[in-house]
Amino acid sequence: MVAETETAPRRPAGLTAWLAQERVFRLVPFVMVEGMFLLLLALPFVLTIYISLLRWRANRPFEQAYVQGFVNYARVIGEPEFWWSLGRTFYFAGAAVTLELVLGFSLAMLVHQAFRGRRLYITIFLIPMMVVPVVVGYNFSMIYVDSGPLNQILAPILTPFGVTARIRWLSHPIAAQWAIILADVWQWTSLTFLIFLSGFAALPPELINAARVMGASRWQIFRRIQLPLLKPAIIIAVVIRTMEALKLFDQAVLLTFGGPGDSTQTIAFFLWRQVWQFNKYGFGAAASVLLLLLFSSLIYGGIYLLVRERALLQQPEGRG
Amino acid sequence: MKQVRLLAPIALCLALACTPAQAQTLPGDTVEERAINGARAYVEDHQLQNPSLTILLISLFRNAMPAYAQQWEELTGIKVNFIEYGYTDIPSKIMAEAIAKTGQYDVFNHFPYVVPDAAGAGVLMPLDDYTERGRPDFSGIEPALRAQQRYNGKQYFFLLDGDHIILVLRKDILDLPGAKEEFQAQHGWEPGCPETMAQWEQLASFFHTKKGDTRWGKTFDQDLYGAMGYRAINFSYRHFPAYFGGLLFDQDMNPLVNTPHGVEAIRAFSSIVQYMPPDIQGWGTPQIYPFWASGQAFSVMSFPSIVGYGNKNPQTQIVGQQLSCIVPGVMRDGQLVRRSPQAAGTGYMVNRHGKHPELAYYFLQWFTGPQQGDVAIADPQGFWDPMRRSNLDNPAIVEKFGSQFIETTMANTKYAISLLMLEGNYEYFNVLDKNLAQVMQGNLTPEQAAARIERGWNSVTDDVGRDYQIESWRNGVASGAYLDTFQ
Amino acid sequence: MARIVLENLVKTFGAGVTAVAGVSLDIQDGEFMIFVGPSGCGKTTTLNMICGLEQPTSGQVIIGDRVVNDLEPGERHLGMVFQNLALFPHMTVFENIAFGLRVRKVPTADLNERVSRIAETFQITHLLAKKPAQCSGGEAQRVALARTTISSPDVLLLDEPLSSLDAKLRVEMRTELKRLHEQLRSTFVYVTHDQAEAMTMADRIAVMQGGRIQQLGTPLEIYRRPANLFVAGFFGMPTMNLISGRICDSDSPRFQSENLDLKLPAKAVPRTGTDRDVCIGVRSEHVLLGAQGAAGRVQLTEPLGDETLVFFDYGGPSQLVAKYRGDRTFNVGEAIVFDFDPKGVLVFDAEDETRLA
Ligand SMILES: Nc1ncnc2c1ncn2[C@@H]1O[C@H](COP(=O)(O)OP(=O)(O)OP(=O)(O)O)[C@@H](O)[C@H]1O
């Protein structure tokens, strides 16, 4: 390398010559990769921050927008609907992800035990995940109609308890929330099921056999061996699903349009509305920056847990 | 006609050559002819090769529109392309175009109330220079419908759809033996089209019948709901002005909703919900139309196209049993005030960032013209509703909609009003919808809701700019878009 | 303490895979029994049936004097050490060792006592707070043994417990296991495919192939008197010399093959062995290099120090190997003369490959 730099001065010290040096040249790919990264990720982010500082409703031309400081941030923080939507989103995500975890886990546990038709079940359980959200939303809006199929199915179960099976899935504030949660659960349990199925498959059978020989019951094996070993899979499922569920949007738009009132307005829908319906770009940008900070700290928390958990379980390769 | 076609370019060239600064009327005897001539001349003058237009189209019209596109191409050699989106997605596309200025669309297809934000953002072409030369004819359109083509004194919009709300009753139920007599004995008036919202509620209450009950010699094998109407979020605001019957703001943009009168409107709007299907707050058109057609309701306040649906849909149970009514009103100062909001009338705008706004304009003028527009309204494939007085005598339109409906809806246009033509109107609408929903769910009293709506509206006004809003509002009221004037 | 009897055990998996094809075996109380055999011969499957992780397709497993076919693994009072040890990665060494006691709800004080006692025995007290991932291979091995033996099982099943250790550690652990067996005096059933392990540790060896026991006997029996060609070939380093040919008995018996004609002492040839196709087996230590016999040519030598392995060609289909004192050097290509020590010549039937008595 020293030789390279020494021979360089022979040429006119232009840009090409400078680039031709090996130590520079080697960096070119990195510069390009980093550049792409900046372009793809950082630029929109910087732009969003910039917009968040503007006083700008899109019903005025952009040319009339001006920087007004942190006013939008203050407005977002002072907007009760922002907090309600956020809280509601956490509630939806919490309920949906919990159900998806429990259901996906149970299904995976059942299917994991080899039995006939296992493949068929796996395929069936995976179908919902592959359906386009719009189709899910549309189908569910038909299923949820109060004289519709879901209530008809529930009728024989509910009537003996004196409950009228005319649940207003789309118009009762709480039922509508659960309509959205259940649609999400229907669609995404497939994913948790898949994660847990591969989690179960990756569990070394010797560990379970060892526990059996030591006299552990099925429950003890589950509680003390399988569950702790599946922790990474659980964390992955929680992180992935929570990330997605916090963005819950399609179902809310398609099933209830955020209603009745704003009882199914999620934070993503709130943002969409502020930006694309109300044209409050500056406000929306500020809200999305705040959300980005909030969500990424959550996600990094999840990833940190995962990495720690993985490290603890790591078996050194080729013991001995 | 042929002669005109041949002469037109020459005449135009001469006209342009002689008086370039002065806008001259285009040749042609009809609105449509002038539009065609204008388009041809434009193509020629600018020596356009393979001229084309792109319309950002509401996807509902994807089946009907291509025939007219083809016709336009045959007439002028201009090809028309479509980019289709659902109507909820289009405003954001328009606003994005305001920033991106791509020129990928020449024409926008949406509702009039998208105009304020879009015009404010500068994405709409003011069409007055073009109308001066093309001389479109709006004379057959009621003043309020016509007024919503303009915003702050400029024309941006060409309407082709009289989609103002109407009330429909079930004739077969009214005619059940003894029903009318019993109702009259109870309420003191002969049941039929109600004059007021209160009367409608009386009808709804009276005819609301449980499954299995036998009344007027008929055993009801399914529930009969007394009323139906749009009560979901994103729909309520289209109906509320009918219950309010007046201007929503005073001349200084102070909301008038937090008044005894406004509270009463909120109460009436919510009260009739008790006779509606329990899920009504979650329903949009895909649920309301089939339910109505299945015969499970006595009355519905809706877009006018529901009548056609009730008569023509393959699954319908109510063919020939629909009685169309002028929208009921409210009593104000001892006077009956009927107001029928133009709930979803569609129309066309020109993108200022398109390559050839003028050329795009000619398509608008042609397509919405008195003759050509009526062809579209009569089109069985289309969803364009009657809106011109001439529609009453147009056999094809009468054939499509039925004369009772046409007469009613045309009578109704006299009461048609525009929705709020103000920047930020979606946010005003949302404030209204959310609070109405809270009242219908019993979480707020009408008084509390009225106060909240007032507060919410004021903060939108402040955010957009009060002075600016006051000016737009006064312009709008002066244009007759709301029929009412300041007291 | 327990004796284990296997009665005609059969295990088939699905259609067509017969892992164990009829194994009958009587393992004495306190015996160190070793199953050896090539990969896939059914060793693990047999072991799994003893401990109950697999249900036999037919046959019986008797431990003590109970038929245990229907007992859960945990109820058979046995311990098992798995090939990859199967330590629970998420638990500390302490918890790993205590697991068997915990699931049986042994009181804490007692449990702590027993864990620390067994940890001392295996010299792993310093590891108790660590996770298995933080232990070395040998340490982990001892942890696994401690975990298995803490509940003093009647029977200890070990499935290739040393296979993942390096060579030196493996040899050390052999002695440790042997000592453990002597201490515990419980029945050990040990699976390996390493013949050296089998030879050094077993009381008896069961040589398995194709899901059957080919031979059962003490290490020396197996080595000296292999029941058939498979066993003969499986045991011994280097592999036994095998030559196909014919034994003729005109006046004195001779072994003849394509390239070889050797006189054999009458003693070495079983009565049934003459005038038929056979295969003779001679271990390298019984191949004598000297002055008389057939001629050969050295191809390769492997000096082991005290002894040297001499691989040579005699014109037959494969080379032969002889073991010679380490002080003499052979050059490649050197001509030699070889003969077989009569007491080391084993004669096998060429057809069914069994040894002719
Ligand atoms: N669960 C199973 N399903 C199908 N076949 C199996 C199963 N377990 C074992 N086998 C088959 O049974 C045969 C015997 O297997 P086993 O594990 O007992 O062999 P092994 O002697 O222990 O071999 P190794 O020395 O490689 O461990 C093999 O052919 C194997 O493929």
Ligand SMILES: [Mg+2]
């Ligand atoms: Mg094995």
